[in-house]
Amino acid sequence: MAVTAGTEAPELAGLPLLGSMFDLKNDSLATFLRARREHGDVVRIIAGPPGIRATVYGVFSAEGAQQVLAGESANFRKDNAFYQEVRESFGNGLLTSQDEDYLRQRRLVQPLFTRRRVDGYAAAIAAEVATLTGEWRDAGAESVDVLQEMARLALRAVARILFGTDVDAAVRIVERSFPELGAYVLRRGFSPLNVPRHWPTPGNRRAATVHRALYEVCDRIIAERRSSGRASDEGDDLLTLLIGAESAEDGSFDATELREQVLVFLLAGHETTATSLGFALHLLALHPEERKRAQEEVDRVLAGRTPGAADLDALPYVTRVLKEAMRLFPAAPAIGRRAVAATEIGGVAIPAGADVVVVPWVTHRHPDYWEDAERFDPDRFTPEAEAARPRYAWFPFGGGPRACIGQHFSMLESVIALAMILQRYDFEAVDTEVPLTSAITLQAAGPARCRLIPREA
Template sequence: MSTQAPLVVGRPVLGSLQDLRDDTLGAYLRARRNHGDVVRFSAGPPGLRASLYAVFSAEGVQQILGTEASNFRKENDVYSEIRESIGNGLLTSQDTEYIRQRRMIQPLFTRRRVDAYASVVHGEAGATADRWATASGNTIDVSHEMAEFALRSVTRILFGADIDTAVDVVRRNFPVIGESVLRRGVAPIRIPRTWPTPANRRTAAAQQELYAICDRIIAERTTAEAGDADDMITLLIQARDEDGSALDPDAIRDQVLVFLLAGHETTATALAFGLHLLACHPEAQEKARAEVDSVLGGRAAGAADLDELPYLTRVFKEAMRLYPSVAIMGRRTVADTEIGGYHIPAGSDVYVSPWVTQRHPDYWENPDAFDPDRFAPELEASRPRYAWFPFGGGPRACIGQYFAMLEGVIGLATFVQRYEFGAVESEIPVELGMTLRASGPAHVRLTPRESSGAPAGEGRA
């Protein structure tokens, strides 16, 4: 017989609300340590208090994201706010609409198609490394630099060559949208968006500017001769369903905004912390560099090199284990269910956390330590499927996960080929926005490798 999940005892008036707001990740880690793999939080003032559940075991995560995914839907308040802010693209759509979108968009993310983006990624990585040659004090903030690199890469892939205006619009407005989603998504009472509060006005202005740049470029691509254009907006315009129907301009804009969010904020986090971890672990950095030098011999990294860079791939995976870009994922139950012997009522908000599960001592020895060799093939095969799930899983697994791996490995290869990195801070505090991010500067020292011979040109696809 299933029983009620153990309650995390909070404060007398607000329950766990303040703990979850002040330090969500810490609250989740303590809850697993003190109460086990399925816990219940009670949060909010009297009369508005809500219960939410968190599940930390790999088996429980598999049930939620995989085997019983249809019972765990993207219908909580955070997803509602994302829909209101950036539309109903692949990230938030459900049921037949999600299936239709995924079927139409899947051809844009085949391995062959994604491999063609390698030269764009290497070009932006090379330009980034060139710019570091004049870095003040030979020190950079990898959090800022990787956000810029990833943003320019995905924007060029989406929009084509002329990206400077689009990059500026996204850079200024996505943080406003993200702050609004987070604030409103966890608020016990949400003020209507139509009320002219300062926060609502800022959010509306940011949304309007993002929509306008996307709509303008979509309109230009729709009326232009496609020719050999292979930017992703052109490919979205050309995409057809089985009945020959196309995505309308609003639906294309929704997908573009999702790709901008998922394609730059998530990869930027993994790359930034990957470089920070290499800077803090010179032995791992040297091992990664030796592999890069051996495989590339000073030439540009390309898609065909990914399989030949297994240690660098492990570094990137380990960075995503310790610093998953999406540290918490939420769903809402349709029907009563049982997880780990505990009853979860219908209509409950249920959360899984890569941040916690990917540090779970049942799956990871010395879980807080940086050790890329955890991802040696034999060790990966010995762990449960959902002990590591930075890309989600099941029918809603991230469609762009191969692109993220390509961008991450090519980026790291280019940077370690050109520079040696030294640690400035041993620890980088983090905070939760729409994605995980450093809460302050994440500095590393640069030492150029004069003998690297690494070009800033295109990689081989």
């Protein structure tokens, strides 16, 4: 790729010696919003003291996101420090692998994520939702933290689909391990200096302990399933299909590769869906007219029965609610890459080796694409409105050749869960504001409690 002669990116103002280090550490999402507001769609952000400072190019336009993720995706790789830390903690699965490793994994896994295959998981998803809402009813719960409850639901659903009936042990370990490992990855991924992982510091030792427990439970379930030569009691769960995935060209997954795919599916398959569902419920609790409209659609289409995969197209407003929740609260609020060769984005020069971050959090609020962007309005996602916007004005699942392989699974689970919950409950917001932080995924720094009001049967 030829070196281009774009203009130098404007720099976000920061402290004389530390640049924007504290701004990014304290509130990276607000820092990215300010960068676009003050300087435009490509902004250079410098953080850290001289000698070890980092420079990142924030890219905020839909066109820039499309260039990085799709049009020039080969030039923007997952080679930055953050992805290396994710690899060290969660393995070299589909989320982090590159080049031939990624292509081989994708070819082996793709048949497991066809629409027909994924639609077959609808009954398992519905069963987990029914269990959760039954627990609320039996406990006489008057309010719940919807973000916490949706995290519990999404983890149990993806674990059930991965492991069949071998769920409880995996869920217990993941609930303990993922928050600890996520915080560890975040600290190391954005620190200018890190001690080696094998040094016996308190942080390294805690991370090693939970890392080992997570690997052990996955390895045990995989080994037991392979030695038994059978599917789970519920039939062909995803682990059974992964064990059986093979081709003449790509072979099959060995034990380490199986564990790495399982960990990626557990991580990406529950945190993203939980975020979308939790904030959809929070937003509906704050907006009773939109909640009533969604419930009317659910009541009309389902007439009290449990939804299945065939009902997705018949619930367009519920789907629009979820898409608008994903616009306002994208589970992956920032997506990093590293430029291989010099290029330019929007007429701004991007040097070879530069760290680049596309930011759905900002693009999803960009005034060029979204009028009154902070307002909750599911009708932004009518077919006509979607067709009128650039393709990458909304990209909660990433894009290009690295787009999330599980996006249909996420939408299936989210629509079924939201429809079933709306069948059973009204919601009133207890917490109107939810503080946020950005880790591997978007995280709440406080509760999102809603008052539960059972609906008449």
